Amino acid sequence: MTRRILAISGGGQGIGRAVAWHFAANGYAVSIADIDADAAEATADKIVHDGGLALAHRADVSVVADVERWVEVTQAVLGCPDVVVNDAGISRNAPFLSLAETEFDRVIAVNLRGCFLVTQRFARRMVAADRGGAVINIASTRALMSEPNTEAYSASKGGIVALTHASAVSLGPHGIRVNCVSPGWIETRAWKHGDRASIPAQSERDRAQHPVGRVGVPDDVAQACLYLAGSAGFVTGQNLVVDGGMTVRMIYEP
Numbered sequence: 001m002t003r004r005i006l007a008i009s010g011g012g013q014g015i016g017r018a019v020a021w022h023f024a025a026n027g028y029a030v031s032i033a034d035i036d037a038d039a040a041e042a043t044a045d046k047i048v049h050d051g052g053l054a055l056a057h058r059a060d061v062s063v064v065a066d067v068e069r070w071v072e073v074t075q076a077v078l079g080c081p082d083v084v085v086n087d088a089g090i091s092r093n094a095p096f097l098s099l100a101e102t103e104f105d106r107v108i109a110v111n112l113r114g115c116f117l118v119t120q121r122f123a124r125r126m127v128a129a130d131r132g133g134a135v136i137n138i139a140s141t142r143a144l145m146s147e148p149n150t151e152a153y154s155a156s157k158g159g160i161v162a163l164t165h166a167s168a169v170s171l172g173p174h175g176i177r178v179n180c181v182s183p184g185w186i187e188t189r190a191w192k193h194g195d196r197a198s199i200p201a202q203s204e205r206d207r208a209q210h211p212v213g214r215v216g217v218p219d220d221v222a223q224a225c226l227y228l229a230g231s232a233g234f235v236t237g238q239n240l241v242v243d244g245g246m247t248v249r250m251i252y253e254p
């Protein structure tokens with residue numbers, strides 16, 4: 001059987017690690033890029049230990065040379081991806097009036113430029129291979145609503161939603177669907193690398209903010225990605241909100 005191939009950025013920890021594992025469990029060979037080489041290796045090692053096929057590559061998604069090297073290595077070792085997931089992301093929350101432009105630029109560079117670069121460079125290979133495929137960008141409910149002092153992160157995620165529908169239109173004629181997933185509150189502490197991992201404690205108040213009655217877990221996002229990569233053949237350019245209903249719950253306290 002020919003394995004389908006996933007390329008995922010940020011797959012070393014958190015949501016990306018769960019996405020990598022779930023795709024591997026569904027028969028995908030997985031190419032993992034992360035700025036944290038040890039974390040990427042750990043995700044790949046677990047996949048291989050479980051009988052799958054994976055490669056780990058250190059790359060900063062905001063750096064063209066890093067992205068192009070990752071694309072080359074993926075092509076040489078595994079082949080052209082069927083699915084690309086842009087998960088790598090950072091936040092730098094700071095008071096708006098004192099937010100340094102360098103910090104703003106870094107968040108945009110990793111979250112938005114990185115998403116553009118990875119998609120464009122892999123899409124060149126996918127178009128040449130003429131097999132179609134799917135791109136899934138990890139945005140955030142913060143693209144749609146905000147707390148104070150989150151301008152850089154929110155702007156980057158809003159940009160990803162727009163980049164998603166624009167590139168869906170451009171790549172559609174090549175059989176490549178592009179969608180994004182907007183997670184809400186996803187508890188990732190158990191999915192951190194090494195001694196950064198911890199078991200979270202959540203209160204009843206945390207759970208009650210969600211109509212489904214719980215905080216999200218990385219598997220929730222992974223399931224949404226599997227859907228968009230697989231059976232969602234008539235879905236492109238969309239933003240799938242995965243937040244347990246948090247953003248549709250009206251706060252009304254007369």
Ligand SMILES: NC(=O)c1ccc[n+]([C@@H]2O[C@H](COP(=O)([O-])OP(=O)(O)OC[C@H]3O[C@@H](n4cnc5c(N)ncnc54)[C@H](O)[C@@H]3O)[C@@H](O)[C@H]2O)c1
Pocket residue numbers: 009010011012013014015016033034035036039059060061062086087088089090110114138139140141182183184185186187188192
């Ligand atoms: N956890 C949440 O509640 C939540 C909610 C909404 C959206 N998201 C988004 O989901 C994605 C994953 O978030 P997470 O909570 O799992 O974070 P995380 O920090 O656990 O994982 C992010 C991974 O990306 C890697 N990374 C960071 N900068 C990179 C770079 N320049 N190049 C390559 N890799 C880089 C990190 O090393 C890390 O392994 C992010 O895009 C985040 O914005 C998370």
